[in-house]
Amino acid sequence: MYFDSYAAGKRIQYLRKVNGMTQEELAIKLNISDRHLRRIERGEEAPSIDLFAELKETFRTTLDYLIVGHSPSEEEELLRKKICTKLHRIARSLDAVADDL
Structure with missing residues (x-):
C-alpha cells in the first residue's frame, strides 16, 4: 500500500462534489487558496497532515479513506x-x- 496523490485528490474532489461545494467554498472553509485546492484535486500536490485532518472533519470521513482509499x-x-x-x-x-x- 502506498500514497497516491492523484487518487487522494480525486477522493477529495468526489467528497467536495457530493457535499455540493465549489472549489472556492471548500478552499475558504479550509483556509487555503482555491489554486492550492485545484492542484491537490489534480494530484499535483499532496495535502499536509493538518489539511488531511481538516478534510476528515469537514467531510466526516476517515483518514484511511482520504489517504489510501480504505x-x-x-x-x-x-x-x-x-x-x-x-x-x-x-x-x-x-x-x-x-x-x-
Whole structure:
C-alpha cells in the first residue's frame, strides 16, 4: 500500500462534489487558496497532515479513506453507528439532568 496523490485528490474532489461545494467554498472553509485546492484535486500536490485532518472533519470521513482509499468495513460502520447512538442517548440524558437542575 502506498500514497497516491492523484487518487487522494480525486477522493477529495468526489467528497467536495457530493457535499455540493465549489472549489472556492471548500478552499475558504479550509483556509487555503482555491489554486492550492485545484492542484491537490489534480494530484499535483499532496495535502499536509493538518489539511488531511481538516478534510476528515469537514467531510466526516476517515483518514484511511482520504489517504489510501480504505473505506470502513460493514462491521466497522455498524460499530460506529452503535457508538454514535449510545453517545446521543447519553447526551439526551445529560440534557434532561441539566434541565432538572
